[in-house]
Amino acid sequence: MARSIILLLDSFGIGSAHDAEKFGDSGADTLGHICEWMAVNRRKADGSPDYLRLPNLAGLGLAGAAELSRGQKLAHPLSSDDSRINAAYTCAEEISHGKDTLSGHWEIAGVPVLFDWGYFPQQPKCFPEELVEEIIKQGNLPGVLGEKHASGTEIIKELGEEHLQTGKPIIYTSADSVLQIAAHEEAFGLDRLYELCKICYELVKPYHIARVIARPFVGSYAEDFVRTGNRHDYAVPAPEATLLDKLTAASGSVYAVGKIADIFAHRGITKHYPASGLEKLFDTALQAVQEAPDKSLVFVNFVDFDSSFGHRRDTKGYGEGLEYFDTRLPEMLAVLKPEDLLLITADHGCDPTWSGSDHTREKIPVLFFGKGVVSQALTPMRTFSDIGQTIADHLGIERLTNGTAADLR
Template sequence: MSRAFILLLDSFGLGATPDADKYGDAATNTFGHIAKWAAEQGKPMSLPALEQLGLAAAAHTACGTWAPGFDRRDGFTAAYGAAREQSTGKDTQSGHWEIAGVPVLFDWGYFPKTVPSFPQELTDKLQTLTGVPGFLGNCHASGTTILTELGDEHVATGKPILYTSADSVLQIAAHEESFGLERLYEMCEIAYKLVQPYNIGRVIARPFLGSDGNYKRTANRHDYAVPPTGPTLLDHVKDAGGEVIALGKISDIYAGQGVTRVVKGPDNMALFDRLLDVEQEAGDKSLTFVNFVDFDMHFGHRRDVQGYSQALHELDARLPEFIARLKEGDLVVITADHGCDPTSPGSDHTREHIPMIFFGPGVQGRELGISETFSDIGQTIAHHLGVKPLSNGTNLL
């Protein structure tokens, strides 16, 4: 019996890549800087499960230094290393697609960091087709901060909140009750068609609830994404008769292609609960792919170092539950899609190495070095599951 699990810690980078200076990210290191911050607070991080697997060693491979507070130097139980992105950019879709064997070798379209960010022709068409009274925002923003700033005005006026980021994305936030969830979805479907001439990768519906300046995004987020430009690992597993179980936003990122089951959860720990359920029931030749989005959404973009650290500790505390339930023939990889260094200025993603930490009952602990493409992860899983090889990447095990 062979099964595979991808546990993706969204934005958990291990240090700047050699080309990071082209992106203004030469000094970034998501994991290293969080660890440094914690040590300076007099409370060094303690991630025993991840450290035993080889997390700190993988970070050392990536950037040449040991993260403060992580002293283990040998006896790691996983095959560990780091990977550099072959795709241009540092966005969500590019990272995920490349992991699954389809690097993005073209340039996405991006909206400028100006106010307004969106072309008037685009917003005029969107307003005409949707009948809304206008828009708020129209800028680069953190998705949680902008709700605090504009949530009350949105509820009072009925004007949706439009914003973007360093990703190739147009995001629309609206109140589930006062504006309507289905109405928001319909608006995003229209926007998705309108942004295609701009080569934009995704339109994201960002529903929220609350009142009087206290607003919180709900689990009803939906991404309207451009489909991958070629068959991915997900397609290969599905075509071979295997189940592909997508937890969190994974299905949206791949535009539903290759996915056989979608499992949702409102936050990291709820998704971990769903992961444990799936782990018990997933069958032979299955691929389970989960994105723990809180690292990026709540802590990386918001530059919340303490929150990021706490979320890592919470996940590390749950990992032994997952590891104890693994079966013979299981292969797991812990990885990421890009960085989002919470100590860096601004709120954008950062161009960093990502971890490759492979473990399971049949995996021997050893160093894998640095891969020149994220696709080595997908190719290794394709080989493990015995499905058709990907068009990009090398098997590492």
């Protein structure tokens, strides 16, 4: 019986969306700019350009999907022959109001976010005074640090030592609808951090905030601090039944790898596989696929492309992360069953060459692979929900509220 596997490269955009200008992202192009940057800045031993090489993704139609999105070819081929395709490929645009993680994932699962999340203003002391007072009171805290928009890695360098000295957790936000709390995993305590996040999850409901995120770190001094893999997201549940909900309601299974379970508020999840880091995530994805029964969805989020490379504007790291992922793809293809449908996609962009550290409003790649899939360029999708409906059709479950299935045969 049919199974589906989604490998979602968090933030892997392939060109500006039609409404990118509204978000200040006109011209953003995660893949295109990485491709150009690598050609200029990376060199082989003989001094010649060391181009971005993604032969396995190219074989699934990535270059073609990028051309559909951008209206022109990439500056440099991703393989020796980008025309040799063994998949159905296209690009998709988002109709959700935001360019955040929840909106992208929910829309893929058939539930676009057609309302506005709440956001904290870009200013010092960005959180309402009454909210901070309640966090301190209900969390039994000596106070808090931060209270501003910040990069998660930079703010622990800035305030981590003071946090260790005072016991005050660091609260901060970003352009996303989020409240994040950084605290030392050992000195403050991981369980205590999680409990504080649960308190904050209830407190931010009146502000329509999408997520509260625990950001534990370890280390002894500013340059030594590093975030651990024990991040935990407390997310608002989707307002309607998602692809995941409908599959489990139909006696199917959803195997969630990485932060997928958190993104869907642990609803519609059969089994959760915690993992972090590209290598561990891919290893765990292979394990989940090998363990998943018939009529199941294995859903994997490769968060490092966003958190480690995109937000940190690490273009070289992003490109080399893509190349690592590409080298592992044959392992995934080798464990697929004859009726499996593999999808490689993303949830938004995060162009590492862009200004600031926020997501970028971009189209995403949609690459379908399977024994019954005809190699072809599909019509560009007008909503991410077309992806979810295509998978729902493959799994033979109830239609989603939104989306039109692509014909893969």
